[in-house]
Amino acid sequence: xxxxxxxxxxxxxxxxxxxxxxxxxxxxxxxxxxxxxxxxxxxxxxxxxxxxxxxxxxxxxxxxxxxxxxxxxxxxxxxxxxxxxxxxxxxxxxxxxxxxxxxxxxxxxxxxxxxxxxxxxxxxxxxxxxxxxxxxxxxxxxxxxxxxxxxxxxxxxxxxxxxxxxxxxxxxxxxxxxxxxxxxxxxxxxxxxxxxxxxxxxxxxxxxxxxxxxxxxxxxxxxxxxxxxxxxxxxxxxxxxxxxxxxxxxxxxxxxxxxxxxxxxxxxxxxxxxxxxxxxxxxxxxxxxxxxxxxxxxxxxxxxxxxxxxxxxxxxxxxxxxxxxxxxxxxxxxxxxxxxxxxxxxxxxxxxxxxxxxxxxxxxxxxxxxxxxxxxxxxxxxxxxxxxxxxxxxxxxxxxxxxxxxxxxxxxxxxxxxxxxxxxxxxxxxxxxxxxxxxxxxxxxxxxxxxxxxxxxxxxxxxxxxxxxxxxxxxxxxxxxxxxxxxxxxxxxxxxxxxxxxxxxxxxxxxxxxxxxxxxxxxxxxxxxxxxxxxxxxxxxxxxxxxxxxxxxxxxxxxxxxxxxxxxxxxxxxxxxxxxxxxxxxxxxxxxxxxxxxxxxxxxxxxxxxxxxxxxxxxxxxxxxxxxxxxxxxxxxxxxxxxxxxxxxxxxxxxxxxxxxxxxxxxxxxxxxxxxxxxxxxxxxxxxxxxxxxxxxxxxxxxxxxxxxxxxxxxxxxxxxxxxxxxxxxxxxxxxxxxxxxxxxxxxxxxxxxx
Amino acid sequence: xxxxxxxxxxxxxxxxxxxxxxxxxxxxxxxxxxxxxxxxxxxxxxxxxxxxxxxxxxxxxxxxxxxxxxxxxxxxxxxxxxxxxxxxxxxxxxxxxxxxxxxxxxxxxxxxxxxxxxxxxxxxxxxxxxxxxxxxxxxxxxxxxxxxx
Ligand code: FES
Ligand code: FES
Numbered sequence: 001x002x003x004x005x006x007x008x009x010x011x012x013x014x015x016x017x018x019x020x021x022x023x024x025x026x027x028x029x030x031x032x033x034x035x036x037x038x039x040x041x042x043x044x045x046x047x048x049x050x051x052x053x054x055x056x057x058x059x060x061x062x063x064x065x066x067x068x069x070x071x072x073x074x075x076x077x078x079x080x081x082x083x084x085x086x087x088x089x090x091x092x093x094x095x096x097x098x099x100x101x102x103x104x105x106x107x108x109x110x111x112x113x114x115x116x117x118x119x120x121x122x123x124x125x126x127x128x129x130x131x132x133x134x135x136x137x138x139x140x141x142x143x144x145x146x147x148x149x150x151x152x153x154x155x156x157x158x159x160x161x162x163x164x165x166x167x168x169x170x171x172x173x174x175x176x177x178x179x180x181x182x183x184x185x186x187x188x189x190x191x192x193x194x195x196x197x198x199x200x201x202x203x204x205x206x207x208x209x210x211x212x213x214x215x216x217x218x219x220x221x222x223x224x225x226x227x228x229x230x231x232x233x234x235x236x237x238x239x240x241x242x243x244x245x246x247x248x249x250x251x252x253x254x255x256x257x258x259x260x261x262x263x264x265x266x267x268x269x270x271x272x273x274x275x276x277x278x279x280x281x282x283x284x285x286x287x288x289x290x291x292x293x294x295x296x297x298x299x300x301x302x303x304x305x306x307x308x309x310x311x312x313x314x315x316x317x318x319x320x321x322x323x324x325x326x327x328x329x330x331x332x333x334x335x336x337x338x339x340x341x342x343x344x345x346x347x348x349x350x351x352x353x354x355x356x357x358x359x360x361x362x363x364x365x366x367x368x369x370x371x372x373x374x375x376x377x378x379x380x381x382x383x384x385x386x387x388x389x390x391x392x393x394x395x396x397x398x399x400x401x402x403x404x405x406x407x408x409x410x411x412x413x414x415x416x417x418x419x420x421x422x423x424x425x426x427x428x429x430x431x432x433x434x435x436x437x438x439x440x441x442x443x444x445x446x447x448x449x450x451x452x453x454x455x456x457x458x459x460x461x462x463x464x465x466x467x468x469x470x471x472x473x474x475x476x477x478x479x480x481x482x483x484x485x486x487x488x489x490x491x492x493x494x495x496x497x498x499x500x501x502x503x504x505x506x507x508x509x510x511x512x513x514x515x516x517x518x519x520x521x522x523x524x525x526x527x528x529x530x531x532x533x534x535x536x537x538x539x540x541x542x543x544x545x546x547x548x549x550x551x552x553x554x555x556x557x558x559x560x561x562x563x564x565x566x567x568x569x570x571x572x573x574x575x576x577x578x579x580x581x582x583x584x585x586x587x588x589x590x591x592x593x594x595x596x597x598x599x600x601x602x603x604x605x606x607x608x609x610x611x612x613x614x615x616x617x618x619x620x621x622x623x624x625x626x627x628x629x630x631x632x633x634x635x636x637x638x639x640x641x642x643x644x645x646x647x648x649x650x651x652x653x654x655x656x657x658x659x660x661x662x663x664x665x666x667x668x669x670x671x672x673x674x675x676x677x678x679x680x681x682x683x684x685x686x687x688x689x690x691x692x693x694x695x696x697x698x699x700x701x702x703x704x705x706x707x708x709x710x711x712x713x714x715x716x717x718x719x720x721x722x723x724x725x726x727x728x729x730x731x732x733x734x735x736x737x738x739x740x741x742x743x744x745x746x747x748x749x750x751x752x753x754x755x
Numbered sequence: 756x757x758x759x760x761x762x763x764x765x766x767x768x769x770x771x772x773x774x775x776x777x778x779x780x781x782x783x784x785x786x787x788x789x790x791x792x793x794x795x796x797x798x799x800x801x802x803x804x805x806x807x808x809x810x811x812x813x814x815x816x817x818x819x820x821x822x823x824x825x826x827x828x829x830x831x832x833x834x835x836x837x838x839x840x841x842x843x844x845x846x847x848x849x850x851x852x853x854x855x856x857x858x859x860x861x862x863x864x865x866x867x868x869x870x871x872x873x874x875x876x877x878x879x880x881x882x883x884x885x886x887x888x889x890x891x892x893x894x895x896x897x898x899x900x901x902x903x904x
Pocket of ligand 2: 077359408409849850851852853854855885886887888889890
């Protein structure tokens with residue numbers, strides 16, 4: 001596509017979208033044969049259409065009316081492609097049958113593409129609507145000028161600009177040629193449609209990729225083919241910052257199909273997104289590469305982290321929370337209140353490391369071409385991936401293109417582009433396109449692990465049983481340790497995930513964070529520290545109920561307290577980071593937390609079900625600006641709990657795509673059952689002990705409830721997160737149900753370790 | 756030379772007879788609908804049919820398929836309209852989609868043997884197919900929908 005009339009205005013910058021320079025302009029497609037993508041599909045970018053008006057880079061309208069909308073976020077199972085582009089089409093007035101999706105490359109032109117933190121809808125939906133509304137206004141302006149009518153008398157519906165007074169209508173295709181001659185309206189004049197006009201939102205939307213995903217047609221990281229491409233498998237040091245002492249490539253080279261054996265550069269602390277080093281076997285196919293790696297004989301120098309041992313580290317974390325830590329939140333005088341308490345309840349909770357284990361292990365194809373590099377990757381962060389590749393290859397980042405494939409699950413793992421940099425380096429070394437293929441063992445043993453942790457609570461109650469004091473200490477290796485040396489404590493953004501933002505109606509409280517050094521790469525995993533906090537606090541509140549012989553629901557509601565909006569001062573912190581969102585737009589609102597608790601227990605028939613002998617557990621948590629409560633019902637089956645029914649109520653503000661939001665809640669329940677029952681990564685002599693699904697278990701179909709009830713609270717509040725908030729309350733609700741069934745309080749995950 | 760009928764087409768393959776079927780499909784034939792998830796028969800992502808039976812292609816050498824018929828997700832139906840595929844789309848089963856070829860291939864073999872499966876039979880047949888996204892509840896519902904139960 002040759003751009004003949006360049007950027008007229010930096011429109012989106014005016015919208016304040018991440019400060020990136022957004023371009024808006026007119027482009028024409030050159031006539032020519034369609035350019036085939038390496039996978040054999042025709043690239044819609046290179047259609048033979050005579051003229052294309054491009055509301056760059058998100059919306060393109062061709063003269064024949066075909067509308068192409070870019071999906072600029074990573075599609076990893078959350079259904080973003082079936083949601084945000086549909087919103088844009090609706091705002092534009094396009095007919096979805098004439099809209100095709102284009103997966104965007106990593107490019108600042110799209111603003112922020114980091115698909116993380118449950119942000120896709122909550123942080124982008126308004127800006128994307130403004131972009132589509134701008135295109136709509138320009139279409140209307142062009143047509144109105146031609147018809148010599150007031151733009152305000154025209155409407156954009158059904159893929160056309162219509163003028164009801166004269167009953168005239170012009171198709172989007174024709175109108176796009178006129179729109180291309182119109183000035184871009186000032187952002188302040190851009191008007192969104194009233195929400196009542198949006199016909200396809202706030203309801204169930206069709207899953208646009210379901211067909212491709214059900215027929216084997218959807219392309220993931222390992223599915224792209226280039227002529228002459230090779231496949232690499234890497235033997236990485238078993239211990240982080242271990243090094244290759246010596247190796248003999250000969251046995252690997254003797255295997256048919258193996259082309260090359262090369263040593264990878266060793267990383268320097270901090271880990272950041274650097275590849276881990278090791279020895280790569282480059283071969284003609286995956287099988288030969290895997291056999292070659294098996295044949296390698298490598299001697300490792302394990303380095304300082306070889307002392308890391310999960311059993312010993314558990315004691316280190318517990319010692320840390322048994323001593324005073326750094327105060328991160330406080331109100332009143334907790335020491336005095338504890339001293340005056342009539343009853344004290346204390347408990348400690350421990351959670352292990354977890355691995356993301358997306359069903360698709362990391363895989364990436366890179367093609368280094370001397371002065372440029374092209375990459376196809378299942379990445380959550382295409383811009384980071386591009387920058388890291390550029391840095392590793394010593395290229396200008398403009399010379400690196402990162403194409404996003406479908407992600408076969410990610411959960412935070414594919415936000416870390418170490419595997420992408422590996423592919424780029426190896427393509428350079430091999431002088432050919434190279435796909436790096438991680439095996440499941442690689443994925444389990446060389447992850448960015450969810451942080452293991454210890455939490456300790458001491459609560460004091462007065463003579464009436466009211467909780468008057470709450471001392472909470474936590475210790476866990478920080479994610480920051482992956483990005484900086486010498487990190488000993490958690491960052492504010494990590495602590496806000498429960499520790500510093502959980503609403504507490506207790507007059508005296510203090511939260512402390514203890515020292516914990518990291519010895520493996522620590523990374524964020526779906527819901528991050530909220531998993532740990534919600535389990536510990538959710539279990540502890542249940543213990544308080546037992547101590548007072550109260551109904552756990554009443555206890556939870558009492559701790560959350562009356563309906564109110566909490567300021568940073570009420571929380572006992574200097575500043576509430578609130579997932580990067582302003583508190584006035586996304587307040588910490590206990591009315592909403594109370595409502596999901598009340599509703600979920602109502603749906604589960606909490607009181608009478610418990611009376612009739614069912615074993616129910618309850619937990620609730622606010623994370624990523626959404627409020628979720630879960631009730632789990634368990635039956636004991638040969639000494640093991642099985643969830644027979646579960647209820648989840650989520651208040652995520654306005655929900656654009658109900659079907660995908662429900663799917664995320666289903667997924668959260670099941671992901672949560674898996675981690676609560678089985679999930680644990682342990683280290684010995686610095687190396688991960690697990691290697692595949694036989695020893696790192698995730699939930700199987702027989703473990704999921706036959707009845708799952710999901711309710712999304714009807715709300716007109718701004719959208720909150722969807723992908724992550726469902727998960728944190730699952731494990732504590734399950735542990736509390738196990739307590740109800742067995743009288744056994746399990747304070748450490750996974751539950752199966754203690755059953 | 757190994758001769759296998761793949762999705763109805765006889766093919767002569769000049770490959771290492773020990774190469775797992777998965778890699779022959781993916782790397783030699785470019786049939787990438789069959790996925791790699793574990794390589795150890797632990798996840799089911801690589802499920803295909805060998806003479807109608809479910810196998811894990813990641814651990815089955817291609818020599819086992821000599822003279823036999825292999826069916827992959829690409830060959831389950833020409834237009835992607837197998838009753839299971841239709842039910843999968845209608846109920847929006849896939850999240851990331853990565854496990855779904857394997858899930859559908861396992862379910863398809865089940866329906867041949869048990870056209871009206873119970874929940875328990877579904878759970879048993881799909882016990883070896885993992886889904887990290889957690890689509891199991893819709894998988895059960897879609898199998899039943901396709902079976903008309
Ligand atoms: S890849 Fe074959 S069962 Fe997992
Ligand atoms: S849909 Fe993602 S693994 Fe099953």
